[in-house]
Amino acid sequence: MMTEYVHQPRFMTGDEFSIDTFCLLNPEGELYQGASEPALERDHARRLYQAMLATRILDERMMAAQRQGRLSFYMQCTGEEAAVVGAAAALDDADMIMAQYREQGALMYRGFSIDEFMNQLFGNELDYGKGRQMPIHYGSRKLHYMTISSPLATQIPQATGYAYGQKLAGDGHCTLTFFGEGAASEGDFHAALNMASVHQVPVIFFCRNNGYAISTPSTEQFAADGIAPRAFGYHMHVIRVDGNDALAVFEATTQARKIAVEQNQPVLIEAMSYRLAAHSSSDDPSGYRSKDEEEVWRAKDPLLRLQKWLVKKGWWSDEEEASQQETLRREVLDTMKRAEKRSSPPLDSLISDVYADVTPALQRQLDQLKRHIRRYPDAYPKGAKSLDLDVDSANHSQGGA
Amino acid sequence: MPTMNMLQAINNALDIAMAEDDKVICFGEDVGVFGGVFRATSHLQEKYGKARCFNTPLVEQGIIGFANGLAAQGSVPVAEIQFADYIFPAFDQIVNETAKFRYRSGDLFNVGGLTIRTPYGGGIAGGLYHSQSPEAYFTHTPGLKVVVPRSPYQAKGLLLAAIRDPDPVLYLEPKRLYRAAVGDVPEEDYQLPIGEAEVIKEGSDITLVGWGAQMEVIGKAAELAEEQGIACEVIDLRTLLPWDADTVAESVFKTGRLIVSHEAPLTGGFAGEIAATIQERCFLYLESPISRVTGLDTPFPLVLEKEYLPDHLKIFEAIRESVNF
Numbered sequence: 001m002m003t004e005y006v007h008q009p010r011f012m013t014g015d016e017f018s019i020d021t022f023c024l025l026n027p028e029g030e031l032y033q034g035a036s037e038p039a040l041e042r043d044h045a046r047r048l049y050q051a052m053l054a055t056r057i058l059d060e061r062m063m064a065a066q067r068q069g070r071l072s073f074y075m076q077c078t079g080e081e082a083a084v085v086g087a088a089a090a091l092d093d094a095d096m097i098m099a100q101y102r103e104q105g106a107l108m109y110r111g112f113s114i115d116e117f118m119n120q121l122f123g124n125e126l127d128y129g130k131g132r133q134m135p136i137h138y139g140s141r142k143l144h145y146m147t148i149s150s151p152l153a154t155q156i157p158q159a160t161g162y163a164y165g166q167k168l169a170g171d172g173h174c175t176l177t178f179f180g181e182g183a184a185s186e187g188d189f190h191a192a193l194n195m196a197s198v199h200q201v202p203v204i205f206f207c208r209n210n211g212y213a214i215s216t217p218s219t220e221q222f223a224a225d226g227i228a229p230r231a232f233g234y235h236m237h238v239i240r241v242d243g244n245d246a247l248a249v250f251e252a253t254t255q256a257r258k259i260a261v262e263q264n265q266p267v268l269i270e271a272m273s274y275r276l277a278a279h280s281s282s283d284d285p286s287g288y289r290s291k292d293e294e295e296v297w298r299a300k301d302p303l304l305r306l307q308k309w310l311v312k313k314g315w316w317s318d319e320e321e322a323s324q325q326e327t328l329r330r331e332v333l334d335t336m337k338r339a340e341k342r343s344s345p346p347l348d349s350l351i352s353d354v355y356a357d358v359t360p361a362l363q364r365q366l367d368q369l370k371r372h373i374r375r376y377p378d379a380y381p382k383g384a385k386s387l388d389l390d391v392d393s394a395n396h397s398q399g400g401a
Numbered sequence: 402m403p404t405m406n407m408l409q410a411i412n413n414a415l416d417i418a419m420a421e422d423d424k425v426i427c428f429g430e431d432v433g434v435f436g437g438v439f440r441a442t443s444h445l446q447e448k449y450g451k452a453r454c455f456n457t458p459l460v461e462q463g464i465i466g467f468a469n470g471l472a473a474q475g476s477v478p479v480a481e482i483q484f485a486d487y488i489f490p491a492f493d494q495i496v497n498e499t500a501k502f503r504y505r506s507g508d509l510f511n512v513g514g515l516t517i518r519t520p521y522g523g524g525i526a527g528g529l530y531h532s533q534s535p536e537a538y539f540t541h542t543p544g545l546k547v548v549v550p551r552s553p554y555q556a557k558g559l560l561l562a563a564i565r566d567p568d569p570v571l572y573l574e575p576k577r578l579y580r581a582a583v584g585d586v587p588e589e590d591y592q593l594p595i596g597e598a599e600v601i602k603e604g605s606d607i608t609l610v611g612w613g614a615q616m617e618v619i620g621k622a623a624e625l626a627e628e629q630g631i632a633c634e635v636i637d638l639r640t641l642l643p644w645d646a647d648t649v650a651e652s653v654f655k656t657g658r659l660i661v662s663h664e665a666p667l668t669g670g671f672a673g674e675i676a677a678t679i680q681e682r683c684f685l686y687l688e689s690p691i692s693r694v695t696g697l698d699t700p701f702p703l704v705l706e707k708e709y710l711p712d713h714l715k716i717f718e719a720i721r722e723s724v725n726f
Binding site: 147149151157160164169175188190191198352355356359361362 | 463468497505543546
């Protein structure tokens with residue numbers, strides 16, 4: 001790029017630029033004046049909304065289950081369903097999604113069943129992750145949803161690399177990676193965006209700016225105007241969108257995908273939203289934010305806004321809403337009961353998948369462990385059960401989470 | 402059979418791997434048109450194009466993060482970290498991501514295609530930040546394989562095996578030998594086994610174990626000992642994770658004595674792991690304490706590099722002490 005030579009020093013702060021916020025639906029579910037409706041057909045719109053609703057209900061029930069002690073840990077997507085599901089709905093179902101951890105709505109949209117969610121949450125023998133990760137660390141190869149890992153922002157440069165491979169493969173797919181405004185402070189974020197821009201990679205960086213990283217408000221996370229202006233430093237396409245407006249998120253992501261796939265260029269999307277729930281089941285937001293603040297955002301509920309629009313279109317009804325909620329709640333409870341009762345993964349799964357093949361050294365360690373468990377079966381009920389050893393029935397009640 | 406130095410052998414292995422499989426992709430800082438600061442990737446961009454051999458921005462965590470994603474997608478990335486001393490910004494990506502990718506997903510996803518190449522070790526007047534041997538940080542990480550070649554022949558065969566291995570491999574190249582080590586290297590494709598040590602000299606009195614550039618030093622010490630009538634058995638571990646304890650134990654059953662040598666500092670070094678395992682396996686066969694000849698517990702020095710390094714004389718002394726215990 002050409003620079004102009006000047007002879008008086010002039011410092012800039014970035015305030016010379018301002019980034020607007022793209023929105024389509026007002027809180028009443030009506031299009032703003034001058035807004036055009038996205039090309040979203042009835043069935044597609046219903047699929048989008050139903051995934052948002054199913055996510056809300058799964059989250060409510062599972063947080064309650066955690067409070068009852070049935071589950072060790074949980075994280076809700078509540079308040080951010082439009083951002084997450086709206087983005088997923090704009091992708092091809094075979095595009096890769098590399099999420100942070102609060103994006104179960106995207107997986108719900110792709111068709112992960114309640115049973116599949118539940119098996120992971122309870123870490124039972126049907127969990128694809130073989131009970132190795134804490135609840136909410138979902139993954140699905142068939143649904144092109146990369147298994148979650150707890151370290152923040154590591155998925156962002158991986159998305160750049162994955163998308164580079166997609167570009168070389170030439171089958172027209174892209175990768176979308178989700179992360180929070182807090183994770184965007186990690187070095188991995190900057191590495192990922194810079195490399196994506198330099199190497200012209202079809203990747204969409206989707207920032208959920210939900211106001212908080214656990215207790216730290218975004219005002220203590222960065223001094224600039226959010227995450228979006230960082231794109232300028234990498235010469236990257238960027239858009240800020242109302243994250244509680246599912247239609248706006250859908251439209252922004254649809255156009256971002258076109259840029260990514262047709263021009264092989266990365267895009268940054270900053271979706272402005274609010275984490276209505278606690279960070280996780282281990283967090284209590286009353287220590288760092290007010291109920292009044294939460295109420296302001298509760299009034300902007302993304303589900304209500306989309307629901308109103310759908311009803312006005314005649315694509316959804318109050319009756320359907322009521323029956324759908326009822327069906328989902330029952331399904332969640334039934335599947336939870338099933339998942340809780342399933343066995344733990346077998347003892348051998350302790351050492352499988354460390355490498356493609358079990359090493360002799362690891363096999364020796366497992367054999368030694370088995371001898372030990374045979375000697376003290378009561379102390380290791382899950383392992384003993386897997387070895388078919390008699391264990392005091394008293395120990396069984398400790399199983400589960 | 403052509404003669405090659407270690408860099409030529411590595412370059413030749415990369416060339417073969419890239420010619421054979423379009424999915425093999427080489428990248429890192431200065432790796433593209435320049436061919437890497439040591440020239441290990443010379444001419445690869447010319448031959449295979451910019452999409453498959455390219456420079457990255459100067460960001461190690463980005464290089465490995467990118468490589469992890471690329472490997473998960475099904476490509477076969479060979480990522481270069483310019484010096485092992487600069488691998489630490491990528492530590493999180495290697496330890497928390499590369500190593501755990503398969504395990505945490507229940508084998509839904511893996512980054513087995515990934516090979517990370519990086520030059521390590523001292524003896525080149527590189528001071529603190531161009532000399533380190535960081536292998537022990539990574540041998541403590543289940544899910545990784547750690548491989549170190551000692552010669553051009555070994556370098557080619559082990560690198561081809563690493564690239565094709567179904568698990569991610571950290572491939573540490575002894576940069577002191579890049580040009581110093583020259584030997585016969587077959588032109589054609591061949592692989593050497595990962596996870597298997599090699600007995601490179603048989604002997605009955607004492608076992609000497611090492612890897613990489615240290616094998617040359619150990620060889621010299623063994624010659625000195627030989628002149629004193631001490632027959633050394635010399636073993637190149639070649640793979641540090643998972644390491645071949647059986648071959649070392651077999652040898653110690655015979656000799657009753659063991660010395661392990663590495664350039665990295667003593668405390669927490671990989672020699673400690675070998676010593677602990679071998680005393681467990683061979684306790685009643687040991688004639689003297691297992692000894693470690695290593696770098697000092699200091700950062701890597703510059704002017705006093707020669708004093709710091711575990712050279713052939715220090716190993717020779719350790720042999721004498723062990724035999725005379």
